[in-house]
Amino acid sequence: MNEDILFLTKLFTDRDNPKIVTxxxxxxxxxxxxxxxxxxxxxxxxxxxxxxxxxxxxxxxGKYTDIYTTVNGLVEVExxxxxxxELAAGDEVILIPTTDMQTxxxxxxxxx
Numbered sequence: 666m667n668e669d670i671l672f673l674t675k676l677f678t679d680r681d682n683p684k685i686v687t688x689x690x691x692x693x694x695x696x697x698x699x700x701x702x703x704x705x706x707x708x709x710x711x712x713x714x715x716x717x718x719x720x721x722x723x724x725x726x727g728k729y730t731d732i733y734t735t736v737n738g739l740v741e742v743e744x745x746x747x748x749x750x751e752l753a754a755g756d757e758v759i760l761i762p763t764t765d766m767q768t769x770x771x772x773x774x775x776x777x
Contacts, residue, residue, distance in 0.1 A: 689704060
């Protein structure tokens with residue numbers, strides 16, 4: 666009977682904690698800096714388990730040119746912009762596991 670209970674326990678554990686071997690989606694429970702991401706029903710990943718994409722911590726840097734019309738003609742002004750995506754509780758993020766599945770890359774927020 667004890668073996669039956671262990672067998673059932675393993676079945677439930679395998680069902681509730683599937684092995685993720687490809688890209689997965691997790692849900693942010695707590696944002697940076699002490700980030701927590703839920704993967705599946707019962708796996709909670711903490712900052713130590715995650716490698717966060719620079720786009721989520723530093724933002725995207727880009728340049729653009731504004732063109733203004735003045736009394737003297739057209740003026741072009743090159744500007745730099747940084748777009749930062751803030752993570753909030755409830756956001757979904759794209760996760761990619763390392764081969765040992767002990768660490769996950771947080772690549773980006775799920776768009777939508």
